[in-house]
Amino acid sequence: MTQKDLFKKYDVPAPRYTSYPTVPYWETTPTTIEWIESLNSAFEKPTASWAMYLHLPFCETLCTFCGCNTTITKDHKRESGYSSLIHREFSYYMEKLPQLRKRPLEEMHLGGGTPTFFSPDNLKMLLAPILDQIKVSDKIERSIEVDPRRTTVEHLKALRELGFNRVSMGVQDFDPEVQRLVNRIQPYEITANLTRASRDLGFNSVNYDLIYGLPKQTEESIVATVNKTVELRPDRIALYSYAHVPWIKPAQRLFTEEDLPAGAEKRKLYELSRSILTAVGYIEIGMDHFALPSDTLYIADKNKGLHRNFMGYTSRRTDVLLGLGVSAISEAPSCFHQNEKVLTVYERRVEGREIPTARGHRLNADDMAAREQILSLMTKFETVLEESQVQDVKEFLRPLFEDGLVLLKGNTLLVPQEGRPFLRNACMALDRRLRKNAPQTKIFSQAL
Numbered sequence: 001m002t003q004k005d006l007f008k009k010y011d012v013p014a015p016r017y018t019s020y021p022t023v024p025y026w027e028t029t030p031t032t033i034e035w036i037e038s039l040n041s042a043f044e045k046p047t048a049s050w051a052m053y054l055h056l057p058f059c060e061t062l063c064t065f066c067g068c069n070t071t072i073t074k075d076h077k078r079e080s081g082y083s084s085l086i087h088r089e090f091s092y093y094m095e096k097l098p099q100l101r102k103r104p105l106e107e108m109h110l111g112g113g114t115p116t117f118f119s120p121d122n123l124k125m126l127l128a129p130i131l132d133q134i135k136v137s138d139k140i141e142r143s144i145e146v147d148p149r150r151t152t153v154e155h156l157k158a159l160r161e162l163g164f165n166r167v168s169m170g171v172q173d174f175d176p177e178v179q180r181l182v183n184r185i186q187p188y189e190i191t192a193n194l195t196r197a198s199r200d201l202g203f204n205s206v207n208y209d210l211i212y213g214l215p216k217q218t219e220e221s222i223v224a225t226v227n228k229t230v231e232l233r234p235d236r237i238a239l240y241s242y243a244h245v246p247w248i249k250p251a252q253r254l255f256t257e258e259d260l261p262a263g264a265e266k267r268k269l270y271e272l273s274r275s276i277l278t279a280v281g282y283i284e285i286g287m288d289h290f291a292l293p294s295d296t297l298y299i300a301d302k303n304k305g306l307h308r309n310f311m312g313y314t315s316r317r318t319d320v321l322l323g324l325g326v327s328a329i330s331e332a333p334s335c336f337h338q339n340e341k342v343l344t345v346y347e348r349r350v351e352g353r354e355i356p357t358a359r360g361h362r363l364n365a366d367d368m369a370a371r372e373q374i375l376s377l378m379t380k381f382e383t384v385l386e387e388s389q390v391q392d393v394k395e396f397l398r399p400l401f402e403d404g405l406v407l408l409k410g411n412t413l414l415v416p417q418e419g420r421p422f423l424r425n426a427c428m429a430l431d432r433r434l435r436k437n438a439p440q441t442k443i444f445s446q447a448l
Contacts, residue, residue, distance in 0.1 A: 055325035213242035
């Protein structure tokens with residue numbers, strides 16, 4: 001079977017597996033007491049570690065490819081009010097979890113939206129009061145997602161003063177026509193200048209987010225984009241598959257399916273990019289990431305310490321991920337938790353002295369076992385099956401076995417190099433909830 005035939009055969013809706021259970025299968029939302037108990041239980045381990053994610057939702061303009069929870073506004077007066085909400089939300093956790101003062105924070109990440117929508121001074125006013133209350137690890141990684149169109153050298157200086165050492169730049173594509181269609185006009189020079197400034201100021205890791213499968217992308221245009229990326233040599237590259245989910249994000253209907261490369265045509269864009277990147281020294285990591293050998297993501301992969309969570313691939317695993325801000329997702333060993341997704345509702349509940357739970361999931365023993373297996377497959381391309389699973393997995397993945405895309409050695413399920421494009425398909429064999437209750441409508445993006 002040709003590669004084109006394989007892509008056509010396996011390009012089906014599939015989860016991205018940044019969590020298990022995946023969000024559409026969450027049930028048994030925890031009460032506030034149950035959520036706090038799950039966090040307290042996690043911190044009972046003497047070596048427990050934690051990370052913090054802050055979601056800043058504001059953007060001045062809407063990028064039509066975006067699947068994030070954003071608020072489009074040019075009203076920068078909203079910055080201080082939103083900071084106050086995050087401070088109040090964090091204070092509720094501090095009241096209930098004294099361990100937050102004692103256990104060193106291992107990671108801090110700012111995402112959005114556009115975190116640099118906030119002015120440099122307002123970023124300091126947001127972060128300093130939080131950092132003043134907690135203990136910070138000597139090896140902490142502090143990272144921020146930035147839009148190069150909205151980020152100044154003054155932003156970078158303020159972030160360095162706050163200890164940030166990693167910056168992730170949204171690039172997506174350098175082609176002017178693709179940028180026009182996704183409503184993100186971002187000339188190459190803007191990204192180049194911000195990259196140089198980041199390095200001059202001492203950021204030790206610069207990441208670019210690129211997307212393949214965008215409207216009107218061609219083999220020629222993505223080769224040009226990747227070659228321009230290579231010129232600037234970021235330390236990491238996240239090369240994401242465009243997730244077309246217009247039933248969730250109506251703005252994606254501003255272009256049509258006819259504008260989008262799909263199936264084998266879409267995957268060819270990734271393979272072309274991959275060949276260029278690996279030829280100049282980048283190592284492919286996980287499902288859609290690349291890193292230079294000097295970067296901590298590669299080092300974690302080499303040392304079998306790679307992790308995957310709601311932020312994608314990370315270089316370390318913590319026991320707790322505490323998310324603050326509208327729609328932010330948190331994770332403990334036995335529980336997932338997401339804040340209210342509507343800003344006005346989040347605001348009302350925080351002002352009412354509530355932890356603003358919208359939904360979550362309390363994991364049972366089966367969930368925990370499946371989570372570890374899927375995590376292992378997503379980060380190491382192998383996982384150990386229980387004896388009772390072997391025959392079932394062989395039957396479910398029979399087509400992939402026959403096509404040489406997965407292998408079984410003893411009780412270990414393996415995904416060889418030629419099977420990497422079909423990693424999400426392989427994980428579905430371990431997704432007990434999806435298999436038990438297959439969705440009747442389209443809720444996931446395509447696997448390829």
